[in-house]
Amino acid sequence: MDYTIFMVMIGSSLVGCVSGALGSFAVLRKQSLLGDAISHAALPGIALAFLITMAKSPMIFMAGAMIAGWIGTMLVMAIVRHTVIKEDAALGMILSVFFGFGLVLLTLIQRLPTANKSGLTHYLFGSAATLLLEDVKAMCLMGVVTLAGLFLFWKEFKLFTFDKDYATALGFPVKRIELILTLLTVTAIVMGLQTVGVILMSAMIIAPAAAARQWTDRLWLMVVLSAVFGAVSGLSGALLSGFVAQLPTGPTIVLIMSAIVLISLLFAPNRGMIWEWFQRRQETKLLRQKLMEKHKS
Amino acid sequence: MTPQLEIIITACIVSTACVIPGVFLILRRVALMSDAISHAILMGIVIMFFIVKDLHSPLLMIGAVATGILTVLLTEWIIQSKRLKEDAAIGLVFPVFFSIGVILISRYAGNIHLDQDAVLLGEIAFAPFNRFLFLGRDLGPVAMWSMGAILVMNLGLLLLFYKELKLATFDKALAATVGFSPVLLYYGLMTTVSITAVGAFDAVGSILVVALMITPPSTAYLLTDRLSRMIVLSVLIGIASAVSGYVMASLLDASIAGSIATMTGAAFLIALFFSPKQGLLTTYLRSKHQKTDFASKMLLVQLMVHEDQQEDFETTVTHMVHHMDWSIKFSKKIARYSVEKGYITRNQDQLFLTPLGREVARAAIVH
Incomplete structure (x- = not known):
């Protein structure tokens, strides 16, 4: 098999899997759009990391992205806590201002005489085809760390997500739990930036979890399903874009994920719309039959 | 007029046109719909382009505005089905449209001047190249006139429906009782946002649209809690950011849209610390x-x-x-x-x- 396609397949399914798993918590905590803000906020971090080190290493870029994404998240939280401004506006501001600042830095970098700078714009729209072994290695490391963190703090995250007050009352360090969960989410997002790009990364966080939510009410099942949906979309998106010419990977993955969401919204047992409609029709039929029988007797 | 002056005036017009609907977006807590709409319109523009094969056709705008409204409708539909929460619904719909737009461009658009960079990042520096000629006379850049028209429309709608907008924003139930349909006003606002985003996209890019719609009104919100003052302040902050952003961009030789967005953020940061009533430093x-x-x-x-x-x-x-x-x-x-x-x-x-x-x-x- 083609080496490039192989790398892209591994990278994309990894990104789908990890962002799917972490996305479950974001969706359940009604913080889906934080992912959008984090991924946009990462851009100036990547640019600054390059400007400071002048090196093109995925690890350094990801470190810069993580720091910037982290600062953005903290700013959103601080603005919401201390001012009249609501979360939606805070997210929108961080997203657009950080991204704008990132653009300024990117244009500055493009004016630099160094030749070694082309890789940076890949983070804007994602460019899975340029994934190298080095990148995939870095992504693997981040993925393992993220999933291990999820596994390690499973009980705490679960309690925190569903009943924050109870967690506080039990004496759990709620603030620290939130910090770790946010850190893991930032890691998951930064991991996927090179593959799907800043703009579509939020869909990677939201879509698999939104689909998984329709099939189950159990957290562990939702997280597993979400990770599977993410990985399957990543894998099939990478394959499709590998064999069809001029088909960008990121958008293809997002469309496959969205198709899974649509199917889930319509057909999932209990929660699906078609399912509900069918159920209701059965009930009406049954009721009518009973009434008829009563009428006869 | 020099090209520099034309760019500055266009930037000020764009910022004022964006800020007016932005005030109501943040007060209604739907600020992120501007982000969703400004990305989703890519699909409408691309599809319309394939139909009419002309990048300057007004039909492109109609396609884009229709996509914007479709985004709002679909998002609301998902929210109302109660299967997903509002944040997830917003975050699901626009990536689909944006992805379709990107795929269409990279598969079929080939070498024409239509790429996702242009939509997303915009380049207001190119605005003076596209002239508006009327009866053989050069009247300035097209972007200045098209955004000017949108600004006049936004101002007119604001003055016409000020009372209704105010009531529907702060007391939905009363507005409905008195007989203004909040739903109609909501979709009216969203249509305005779509038109403004479409008009601004090729001049400044969608990210600056988001920055201008959300950040100056939020900054003004830190300084006052009267709606009328908030609108005036937002307009002033927007214009100040546009001018200082242009200066910063020409000093650094960097992206103008990015610099203006950065300046809106800087203005917000100043208000965040020094606002007389709510500033972090002043309260401390x-x-x-x-x-x-x-x-x-x-x-x-x-x-x-x-x-x-x-x-x-x-x-x-x-x-x-x-x-x-x-x-x-x-x-x-x-x-x-x-x-x-x-x-x-x-x-x-x-x-x-x-x-x-x-x-x-x-x-x-x-x-």
């Missing part, structure tokens, strides 16, 4: 001052109570450390503050109430 200083003032009043009361007694010890700074459980440093600071205010006079370690101090102490007890 105020609470600190209140603490000093309260402690000073406690000292005055203490001095008044012990005024008739002959024990000198009760009225010394040293005693405050023991009695009030204050640190030496804090006691000295409070004594200095009280002297400055003219509440007490000080003789070495001894403190004496002035007539003013006695009055303040009495007032403090009564309250």
